[in-house]
Amino acid sequence: MTSSAAETEALLDVRGLTVGFTDVDRSSVTLLRGVDLAVHRGEIVALVGESGCGKTLTTRAVLGLLPTPPLAVRGGEIHFEGIDLLAADGDAWQELRGRAMTLVPQHPLSSLNPVFTVGEQFFDLLSFQGQASLGPVGYWRPRLDRATRARHRAATIEALKSVSLPDPEGLIERYPAELSGGMCQRVLIAMALLSNPRLIIADEPGTALDVTIEAQINRLLLTKVREQGAAMLYITHDLGIARELSDRVFVMYAGSVVETGRTGDVFARPRHPYTRGLLDAVPRLSSAPIKGIRGVLPDPKTLGSGCAFRFRCDYAIAACAARTPPLSQLSGLHASACLRAEEITL
């Protein structure tokens, strides 16, 4: 592989990812219906969609942490730095998780182990970084070595400072229950950044926090990710945040990507009725009432072929039920999975 190929190649390339499970009545249920997603080096990509559309499921699959069984990958490929993780021997993810790809979780308050101090959790992370598996010796040796302890302590203080946490020396001794949600999320961000990852997956990192803190956290995340030159896949249902943070956006609906493009393009000229609907559903400070999208997400069990959005779409025609429209390129990076993307004006 030449260096130019490495540069143009996507960092994360998900193609046709299909995930489903077999229900108790032995019927097959498909939850992700061919997700196509790519994140390039140093790029910030937002994945948006309403609750239940498969955003989190997609990130679980990317991290290799789908609860299997019952869930199973039925098809598709997940390439990370050119390696097909699903086809690789053994657990290819074990080498990547926490090193090349890290996660900023959705629930900051419960994502830290309640019985360890912040310092101990960093210590653990620092001592197993770069090693796939460690036995009791690997667990205790760094703990008993004074030089290692001092080094890890300095690294921890440095990491805590870098996310603007006040009094890092004091914080090291504190338990997660003594921290606020915002502080926990900062600690978790510091942990996610610790290994200089190439890809940071942020799964609605601000949802559990109140709005002002959420804004701070997003700012911080953006600054740090840019600083480290990492790529970020930011999962959110908040279009405002997606617009603010991302270079490119993927809009998901009922287990597949329905529209993608540069964030500016997608928000200015949506080419899928669902994206239009999402944009209209954002509350504004004008007198105009908010337009919602009628109906609810379809049940994946009864969803046959055809466009999954046709039941809620004002532009649906008979052809929409005939086959599932593929994500087709409109111009540049902009692509839409709507049959009538070219003919309708949204």
Next chain:
Amino acid sequence: MTSIAPSAPLDDEPHSVAVGLGTRAWASLRNSPLTVIGFLVCLGLVVMAAFAPWIAPFPEDAGAVVKFHQRLQPPSAEHWFGTDLVGRDVLSRIVMGSRISLATAVAVIVAAALIGVPLGVIAAYRGGWTGASIMRINEVFLAIPSLVFVLVVTSLMRPSLPVTIFAIALAWWTWYARLAYGEVLSLKEEQFVDAARTSGASDLRIAFGEILPNLTSVLIVKTTLDLGYVILLGASLGFLGLGPQPPAPEWGTMVAEGREQLPDAWWLTTFPGLAVFAAVVGFNLFGDGLNDILGGRD
């Protein structure tokens, strides 16, 4: 978005400042005199066992000593708890016997926890066939009443202190396996386990480095409560003649020996019995209080 500087300092206050364990323990103790009593009884028992030869007025009476000139004396200033059939001081024997009871209890609990906890953790964490096999074996052990089980095991061997410990531990590990199993089953679904996995921790590390430390407080409470029960079971075995053999001053054995002299020489059975009672109640009250302090469930 708001015009907050990229790395503005935090403005959300910690929503809950945890009170130090010491402060909480003190407040809890003040409100619960029973815990204090339990603690003092336990402390007394440990001190008694540790310094038995110095505390007992006649430490040599723990062994095969014969003092016929003072046999079966009722409690007096010289012999507070009276003397037994061969004239040994009952108080001295109880004090010396505390070593046997406490050592049995501690050895049994340590062995049971060392066997049971890892098995429970593995069963819950791995699940599937591994978990099912471990828990089914566990249930087979549980199905047999522990006294009957211990009786069978001890009667297969020559009764002695190590045999008693081995037999009780063999019956007792199941409770630790079940406790760990139940706790881990819920803990493994916690977000922090997920977070650990995303940060690259191996299964072994998650199970024993992340989840197991969360069991500390329940295990402390369980072991404290169990110390009392194991002392009781040990005494029962002694009473049935399957514990440490005479002249060892085992409390249950002493009760059995004194049984023949009832109702005249009541002190032979009453005082060792009270010692067992005090130990069981003490560990129970203390364990219960610990449960409150450590924020456990009822």
